[in-house]
Amino acid sequence: MTVTIRTLNELLQPSHLPAHPLATQEYFVNMGPQHPISHGSLRLVLRLDGETVKEVIPVPGFVHRGVEKMCESLTPRQIVPYTDRLDYLSAFMNNWAITRVVETAAGIESNERIETIRTLMSELQRIQSHALWWGVTGMDLGAFTAFLYGFREREVISEIFEETVGARLTMNYIQPGGVMYDIHPNFVKRVKDVMAYMKPIIDEYDTLLSGNVILQERCRNIGILSPEKAIALGCTGPVLRASGVPYDLRKMENYGVYNKVDFNVVVGAVGDCWDRYYVRMQEMRESIRIVEQLIDSIPEGPTMTLRYNLPIEMPEGTYYSQVETARGVFGAFLVAEGKSEKPYPLHFRSPNYNNLWSVTALAPGWRVADIIAILSSLDLVIPDIDR
Amino acid sequence: MDSEELLDIVERIESGATKREKSDRPAVHVPVDRLLSAMRRLRNYQWLSFDMLVTHTAIDWPDDNRFELVYLLYSTVHGHLLERPQ
């Protein structure tokens, strides 16, 4: 078995040098780590011929913090706040992933109320994340106004979180054994208000950007990802669903109370930027449906079934659990030794890492401006890639 | 499909596979020299068709002077999640 490893240095050799003095020469540009499109610190090396992209070489790792290694010396409860800092726009879902794996390993029972609250929070965050993504996409494509509208709605949902959780970004809310606090007394009313507010707002989003011919032309048939390619690259979430594969863990894997609610998996028809765009728009509507079905009937029960200071005993073995975050499948692979409550190794399967590499398959042949649309439609969160 | 069935299938297509104990998912060990062919067959056999590599990672066991590569495979056709430490 041979493995060929090409270093970045080798990749940065132009594939041809001009034979004729008038022939065009390929050149490389760095898109990032300091670039408005990188939304953080992502470096993309573009091999360009004029404005046509020949190759994209992603160079992640600028915000690598060694979270997985750090987790080896932390107890399960201490790992949860670290997962907030991976994909910070899906903090609840990340918490839930590690919570699920720990609960499976340690055999911790949870109850209806806990699961309903977790589901509600995750769906609210999905709406929030997609709203923000919509704004950022608008900004990437030049419509700055959309960016602030997206942030405005994010703020509204953040206030709900702030009231119940006490934090706006790094939640640490969903913990092994339950949730940190019971929902705030105002929670149900506020969520209903916000859902009523969000519905016309999403139509407004459609009016401002989806209905805009410039955005449609920028997205239509750009960066087509075939379903086979998407599966082979391990893309998940809206990126995979836009390619027409209805792979949604909320349906595929019974977790939370998703089996009790009625919602549709949103898929795209072609797999281009437009589909990736619209899948998220429609997912916001579906998430609102889920929230509205659950909000009236939150069952009674304790919100924490485990005493906090008791160690969580995990018998020896390997455990894997995954949840559907706003960007795809976030999984936690845990090996327990059975000796201590700390995981032996812990590996996070982050959706953005796999989604990022799809850009290598998507981008060649398109223009520099299309890279923007493609990257924007992948909805990358860089700390999740680098971990 | 549980771990035993999977082991049967993998044993049939690749010799030397053993069942992995203490895993919450169907999992088999495959010797490293059989890895590539086993992976190919797991992907290409119609009734397996593990077409998505969900994640792969490694577990280091310095006491035994070895490390395991873990591949988590998923079949979008059949809906199996397979953990294949080897």
Next chain:
Amino acid sequence: MSFMDFTDLRYEKRTLGGKILPVVVCPRFNPRSQPMRVFDAVKGLLQGMRLTLGYLLSPSKIVTQQYPENRATLKFPERYRAILKFKYDENGLHKCTGCKNCEVACPNASIKVITRDSVITEDHELDRYIWRLDSCMFCNACVQACPFDAIEMGHAFENAVYDRRLLIYGLNPIAGPAASALENEEDPEVRRRMSDPRTILGGPIPLNGAGLPNLKPVAAAPFVDPLPIAVTDPLPPEDGEGEEVS
């Protein structure tokens, strides 16, 4: 909606992984004739412009908060997590017993609890409670871990300083036993001796930064005898008097 036909949002069933899933397929572009497409495109652009104009003309929809000016009216949810602080009872006494549960629970070792043996009873009691704001990530683990309800997350969020040494806080104004232990003691003189005001470390005083120039250390809360019997037997004036801990 220009270029698009929303009836195109197709609801159907698809099979994946042995399951039948309800699926909604995103709208695609409407294959309309060229003049209609141009008309739709212009309509779409104008609708967008009408939307933004609507926002321009309705100042009531402005969401900006004039932050530093509106400090007085800022409202925090009661669970808002910003800084770690001690809970005090009505007599200004803390409840910390120095059990170190919070120190163990802290994911990144932001808390250091130093304990001592009581000068009187030889009991295990709190000496210094050191909290590092610079490495704290406000995960609330310490508060959840505390079995005595001694600490809480406060709302003061404006913690920026010019020297990061100033971000190390000593939280307890009084070293000594928790309020519950102090109540058992009858003699006010013993009680006074049991509790040392932490003049340098008490209150939100920067620990390392105490020696920095131009820095006025805030004194700890004066020790006030918590129990009513002390009223008949007033304490001599204490030298560790200072401002109230905020």
Next chain:
Amino acid sequence: MNSAPHIIQIALGAASSWQVKTVSERAADALSSNIWESIAYMAVALAAVGLLITFLGLSLIYVERKLAAHFQCRLGPMRVGPHGIFQTLADTIKLLVKEDIIPQEADKPMHLLAPFLCLAVPVLILGVVPYSPMTQIADVNIGVLFVTAVGGFGVMGILLGGWSSNNKWSMLGAMRAGAQIISYEVSATLALLVVVLFAGTMSLAGIVESQQQGWWIWRAHGVGIVAFIVYVIASTAEINRTPFDIPEGESELTAGFHTEYSGLRFSFFFLAEFINMFVVAALTSTLFLGGWMPFHIGEWEAFNGVMDLVPPGVWFVGKSSFIIFVIMWFRWTFPRLRVDQLMHLEWKVLLPIGLINLLAAALLVLRHLYFFPAA
């Protein structure tokens, strides 16, 4: 109150007798008698342009920020002065004292020259715009040609700036700008020619005079409206504003051709953009919306009388402001086009429309088929 109609009378008197005295004419007249008087006129013109640029720069940037903020449910600058009206002034001072960084590998003379070239173009055009019957620096008899020729020169500054920065992103931005501005110049010129055909003169003051009976946007059986729309789109592209801000393309090229500029030189590019916007608005209102001419409706004498009360300068500023508002409105609503879509729009949409429109205009003029034929 008494004096206002009086001024209007004078203005209208001047307008009706068409004895516009521009500053350059006064200077030329004075040259034969008193050279100092001539120099004084020139100094007045210079000072006026300088003041105009300063005022435009300060006010337009402020207006842009405020408009952007309110389009986006924000407040915008609020701190410096009441409602932040001195914010731009503060920013200007900040830009003036900032360090002027020149990249080590840059082509230094070109790098230094580019911002000035960029700013010179709109300033030159400001000189020929008739602001009101009495206020114009020079009435060039080939005004439209002058505007087009000088306007086309503006791309030089952008190209130079991008090229001399020795940065690949800047270079891409400059190349895009070159392609874009030169392409859209064609459509803009075709739209201008329509008005020239109708007015029968190239002098900007003459064109305004020719609209005494009605603005060209209305008078030409729809041809004027098409030309107006084409001109607004093309000139928005020419001044690199969203949806055509591809040379800057913030999310793609960081800042395009002016990535490597800082401090004062950056502010020159910035200022040039805003002055350009004013120039475009001024030209649009001059050519299509009657310049300083009041708004008249046919035979409604009472209504027209009321309209005449408004001074011509105010009419000009009002119309220009409206165009500026529309251009800003575009910017804060639309996403950005892609380069090839931009070219597609120009060469396959606007250019054919412009050509057909010009042909139609020629036929209309030949047959005298337009409303309110000038006496």
